Amino acid sequence: MIKGEWQWRLRCKVLSLSFSPSNTPHSMSLLNHSCDPNCVIVFEGYQLLLRSVRDIQIGEELTISYIESLMTTSERQKQLMRQYCFECDCLLCQNQEKDAEKLDGEEHVWKEVKDVVNEVRYPKSKEEWEQVLARCQNLLSSNRGRLPDTNIYQLKMLDCAMDACINLECWEEALYYGSRTLGPYRLYYPGFHPLRAVQLMRVGKLQYSQDMFPQALETLKQAYNIMKVTHGTDHSLMQALLEIKEQCEAIMRMQ
Numbered sequence: 001m002i003k004g005e006w007q008w009r010l011r012c013k014v015l016s017l018s019f020s021p022s023n024t025p026h027s028m029s030l031l032n033h034s035c036d037p038n039c040v041i042v043f044e045g046y047q048l049l050l051r052s053v054r055d056i057q058i059g060e061e062l063t064i065s066y067i068e069s070l071m072t073t074s075e076r077q078k079q080l081m082r083q084y085c086f087e088c089d090c091l092l093c094q095n096q097e098k099d100a101e102k103l104d105g106e107e108h109v110w111k112e113v114k115d116v117v118n119e120v121r122y123p124k125s126k127e128e129w130e131q132v133l134a135r136c137q138n139l140l141s142s143n144r145g146r147l148p149d150t151n152i153y154q155l156k157m158l159d160c161a162m163d164a165c166i167n168l169e170c171w172e173e174a175l176y177y178g179s180r181t182l183g184p185y186r187l188y189y190p191g192f193h194p195l196r197a198v199q200l201m202r203v204g205k206l207q208y209s210q211d212m213f214p215q216a217l218e219t220l221k222q223a224y225n226i227m228k229v230t231h232g233t234d235h236s237l238m239q240a241l242l243e244i245k246e247q248c249e250a251i252m253r254m255q
């Protein structure tokens with residue numbers, strides 16, 4: 001089976017923002033977990049798409065990730081045990097891969113960032129977004145040079161600052177934070193990962209909004225190459241991506 005060329009569609013009754021085996025249709029709930037899975041699940045309206053993100057041999061088990069992977073091995077293991085009652089023994093867990101990079105930087109600094117990131121609840125008003133952004137800006141500037149952007153809590157804070165800026169329509173600042181996330185995203189979501197595709201698309205759109213057309217085109221092309229595997233060319237997000245990419249190309253032809 002070739003990556004991205006196989007897809008399984010199922011209708012689900014409830015549109016859930018976070019996937020969990022307990023809220024999926026029966027047949028998909030047969031899939032086991034791997035922290036380095038060969039399939040992903042993406043939503044398309046009320047449908048769940050199960051898509052292969054690697055070449056898969058006949059007889060090889062299909063796996064998905066039950067959890068968000070921006071965690072250390074011990075945190076992933078704890079969550080899997082707490083929620084699903086099993087110990088994961090995938091290669092990433094055995095090798096504790098990338099754990100050192102994930103917690104790079106001064107420990108007391110990232111612990112404070114971790115507490116703040118964990119406290120943030122999805123803001124409901126402009127004022128709340130402003131408060132979140134102010135908190136992120138303060139911490140990011142006071143920690144300058146003390147935490148690398150690859151530290152997972154610093155990365156979550158950058159993401160949070162980017163979201164706040166987008167909600168407050170501060171496009172230039174959103175692009176500044178978003179651009180800083182791309183290197184760490186490449187490190188932690190290698191290969192074909194839907195989260196990296198979506199992040200590239202968001203940054204590409206921000207570059208477009210700032211008239212940075214050649215950069216936007218390059219970023220959107222990277223998003224396209226991942227998304228054609230993770231989402232497929234018929235996916236609505238892919239159609240939206242192609243539209244901006246074409247607009248970008250048209251503007252560049254006129255310049």
Ligand SMILES: C[S@@+](CC[C@H](N)C(=O)[O-])C[C@H]1O[C@@H](n2cnc3c(N)ncnc32)[C@H](O)[C@@H]1O
Pocket residue numbers: 021022029030031032033034084085086087088089
């Ligand atoms: C949604 S079910 C998956 C299908 C299940 N294995 C079956 O045969 O019906 C989730 C349960 O499968 C088991 N499981 C899933 N992934 C696993 C893994 N990587 N290692 C061990 N057990 C796993 C755990 O017991 C977990 O609670």
